Amino acid sequence: MNDTVLDPRVRIGHVHLKVSDLERSIRFYRDVLGFQVMQRFGDAAAFLSAGGYHHHIGLNTWESLGGSPPPPGRTGLYHTAILFPDRPELGKVLRRVLEAGIPLDGAADHGVSEAIYLRDPDQNGVELYRDRPQDEWPRQPDGGLAMFTRPLDLQKLLSEAAT
Structure with missing residues (x-):
């Protein structure tokens, strides 16, 4: 295999999102999409998963509490x-x-x-x-x-x- 080609077993493991309102985001990812809350760090962060994995989605307000979404036309996710x-x-x-x-x-x-x-x-x-x-x-x-x-x-x- 070429050294510059990833092994086919490589996967993207999880995403960690900056959110403005942790409870609102938990309600969306847990109550609508169906993820389970695996762990919380007070009112600042939560880690959610499917099937008991440590986490597929991390949510935090460390830098974004009360923030607004980035405007259109900007780089990002x-x-x-x-x-x-x-x-x-x-x-x-x-x-x-x-x-x-x-x-x-x-x-x-x-x-x-x-x-x-x-x-x-x-x-x-x-x-x-x-x-x-x-x-x-x-x-x-x-x-x-x-x-x-x-x-x-x-x-x-x-x-x-x-x-």
Whole structure:
């Protein structure tokens, strides 16, 4: 293997977000998206996960208590992408997002994945998605990826939601 190519087992482990209101952010990530609070540091930080992992999402107000989102046109995090294991689980979280009255920024079928886009309470971009199996990914004749962006049928996704 080329020394400049990462080992395929490498993963991005977690995201740590500066938020303006810790309780509001916990309600979003816990009550809407379904993460569990694993640990809190008073009213300044919380660590949340899926499945008992130490944390997938860190939230803190150390430098941002009462702050405002960065203005458009600035560099920074575009979105955090949260991978779901299958369509029923993605449909289940979509149902909770819609029931909470959270507007969607969009939804797309990219061929390799199906994604729902929204914003957290601090206007951080959030992508909720599921990958298709690699053998179903669209390919070009030379074997390269042929990703695309097409509308995602949200009603069909909701009908497949796990109960």
